Amino acid sequence: MSNKQDRLIRWRLILGSKSNVECNSLTSDEITIDRLLEDVYNKKYTSLTNSGHLKNWLKNIRKFFPAETVRVIQKDVLERFDLKELLLLDPENLEYVEVDVNLVADLISLNSAITEETKEGVREIIKRLTGELQKKLKAKMIQSIKGAINRSNRTYRPKLKDIDWKKTIECNLKNFMPETKTIIADKFVGYTRGTSSSLHNIILCVDQSCSMTHSMIYSSIFACVLGSIKSVQTHLVLFDDSVVDVTSELDDPVDILFKAMLGGGTDINKALSYCQNLVQQPSKTILVLISDLEDAGWLSKMQEIVNSGVQVISLLALSNEGVPFYDSSNAKKLANMQIPTFSCTPELFPDLMATAINKKDVSMWAAKKEIVTCI
Known part of the structure; x- marks a missing residue:
């Protein structure tokens, strides 16, 4: 096949059957690829609303595309045709999905629709993702935190x-x-080693509203890693309009995420009040608020915590998703209180926590990493 013909076929598959691209007949595999893409991008309606058809489609795209591409196409089809709940109706559908953070976020947001038949399949998907993320992020997190603690002690x-x-x-x-x-x-x-006074207390206070699902997934992974480090006391507090302390479950991020309840209101003041009661040594405590700050009436409580000597960091998002949506007014008020306020990727989070433990300037650290902070 000539390079020109190869390019024409590629454009034909990209633009679909309604394009004006002229090329020789497609092979049987290319026809299959064309139909798989047509089901997603060139139709107002799709046969994939049938659970059996969706299962076959999920199975077939994995034959012809690499995993990264499958994740993108899979995300597109679930969103374009609102098939997320349909995914949960047939346990066999879950066997063929490509696991990524977006898929797990969708499943968590639909936890009320999870049936007994699909519960184990959903648990397995969450387990696969958390296992992959821990394998990727754990070593750096432990190395950064232990090194920082040794230096600070x-x-x-x-x-x-x-x-x-x-x-x-x-x-x-x-x-x-x-x-x-x-x-x-x-x-x-x-x-100085082995004394309770040398323990660092890290409190992750995480907004579990639907817009923060990616952040909650990564926060749960990191909290479980921190919980395995003896020289750190770690608390993971999830909140919406109520507060849930899941610190006792830090040995298993799957349980944390599987039991997460999303979609409630937001009461940051209640969450901060709870976290304030966890503080024993303010100078040794780091409070990380992970929230889009969409609430009112809590800034005075935050000022009270800062005045007590607790080191506070406000993360608008802990994820790889682009620019997060957040309350810019509240973010600026936190910045005016000298609280570092920005979004952070999971890859940078271990270094961020090491910087905080060593009581270095977090805002300066963010500037060096070219992270845009709220000023």
Whole structure:
């Protein structure tokens, strides 16, 4: 096949059967691909509203497209023809979907429609996603947090067993005596370890309204990773117009997400009041509010928490989705309170938390990462 003919066929498949692109006859595989795409992009109505047809379509697109492309097409068909609930009617449909954050977000938002027949299939999909995300994000999170805690717990009056000899030697190289080839140490560097007073308290306070579903998924993953680090006390608090503390379930993100109830109102003040009661050592506490800030009457409570000495960060979103929707007025008021306010990708979140633990300037960190903050 010539390059020209190959390009014509590609354009024919892109533009559909109603295009004016002229090319030789399509192969049987190309005809199948054409029909699969026609069902999504060139029809006002689709046969995919039939559960059996949807199952076959989901099965077939995986034969002809790579996983990343399947995710895009799958998302388009579910949204264009509002097939999300239909997906849950037949357990076999769930066997052929390509798992990604968008799909899990859709399933969580439809939890009230999950039947007993599809419950296990939905759990398996959530388990697959959380497993993939943990594998991708866990190592960096643990490395960043443990390194940050070690640095923040550094002391210059360590006990013998807690001396960091490498750092101690580096700090005393100026005292090297060539004649005896020894170093006279006048400063020792070590860590304070193993005491409850050294624990960092991290509170993730997450809005579980429908617009924040992606953020809730990533927050649950990170909370579970943080919960596995002994030198950190982690709390995960979900809220809408009520507050649910799911800290006791941090060993399994699947349970957290499967039980999430989305779609209620938003009461940030109630959520902050609950989180305030979790604070034992304000100077050792980091509160991360993850919300689009769509509520009123809570800013005075936030100011109270900040005044107590708690380090507060406001994330408008924790996801890879573009620019988030949020209340710009409330965001600017938080920024005026010197609270770093911006959205963050999951890949940058471990470094963000390490920066906060080390009490470095989070806004400066965001600027270096070219993150647009609310000023």
